[in-house]
Amino acid sequence: MRLSNRNGKPLYSFIYSLVGIIFILGIIAYILEINKFDVFGNKAWVLLAVPAILFLLLYILGRPVFEYDSDGEALNFRNNHILYLLSKKNAKDEFPKYKLLKFNFVNGFIFRRLYIYISSKKNHVTILKYDISYLSRKQVKDLKFSLNKVIKTNRETRQEDNTD
Incomplete structure (x- = not known):
């Protein structure tokens, strides 16, 4: 199964650009407010706070582009950011299906995360984290x-191996 929200990338770019413009305009308005106009008085900090909160919200939501592919013998996960400034934590993972142990969805008030638990060398468990805040409910349901299905197949295979 393949799942991707790459078609929403232009919308996400527009939203990030709009918040960036609002942030820059907020800084300019704050400087003008302090030096020239003095309309807000002691409340001039609001001109910086509102755009900063919007930018913080986008940062908390995480990486907007999520791609998943379970065709073949491997699971492919890709989680990218639109802005190159925030792209240092792009995730691209590929591993065999039999290594998948379990997964967990975390639904916060604002964000959603996917935690994948895979077995690694020497029977250690590795946790992979992905931002799925921008996926629709149907896409999350299909991913789940x-x-x-992969976990069920892995359990059946392990049971068959243990009985042999």
Whole structure:
């Protein structure tokens, strides 16, 4: 199964650009407020706070582009950011399906995260984290269905191996 929200990338770019413009205009308005106009008085900090909160919200939501592919013998996860300034934590992981142990969805008030638990060398467990805040409910449901299918297949395979 393939899942991607790459088609929403222009919308996400527009939103990030709009928030960037609002932030720059907020800084300019704050400087003009302090030096020239004095309309807000002691409340001039609001001109910086509102754009900063919007930018912080986008930062908390995480990386907007998520791609998942379970075709073949491997699971592919890709989680990218639109802004190059914030792209240092782009995630691109590929591993065999049999290594998937379990997964967990975390639904925060503002954000959603996907935690993937895979077995690594020497029976250690590695946790991979992905931002899925920008996925629709149907996409999350399809992702959950696909991952449950892989885990069910892995359990059946392990049971067959243990009985042999």
